[in-house]
Amino acid sequence: MQPQSYKNHIFYYPPHHFFFYGAVIAAFAVCGFGIYKYEEQRLLWIFMSAVVFLIVYLSLMVRQHYALGNQDRTVRLEMRLRYYILTGKRLEEIEQQLGFKQIAALRFAPDEELPGLTDKAVKENLSPDEIKRHIINWLPDKMRV
Secondary structure, three states, X not given: OOOOOOOOOOOOOHHHHHHHHHHHHHHHHHHHHHHHHOHHHHHHHHHHHHHHHHHHXXXXXXXXXXXXXXXXXXXXXXXXXXXXXXXXXXXXXXXXOOOHHHHHHHOOOOOOOHHHHHXXXXXXXXXXXXXXXXXXXXXXXXXXX
């Protein structure tokens, strides 16, 4: 497997990102075709489009709500522990000055870069993307949801 870096750190889950979304796009296409082809059944096709939309909306919201909420808690706790082990200071003291996305971006920094990059992120209010670009030796994360 190729080492993880800024250029390749985005992860796709093929059954979800390609199969499920592909099937949803196909279902919308069929419904759209039905709406314009079968005028006498237009209301039925509009209803089916609404059902497909509701399924997509609910799948996205449930996935986001449970999986990512749990992962965010884990990331925050992981970063608190790593920061404390490396510096002897609690991350909670400066955590209010960083948004969660900044903390998540710091997660890719290896131990030798984390304390300095954390200080720089606080002092210069670096965006998550800027934090990632400052990392020299990328620490891969292969267990994301």
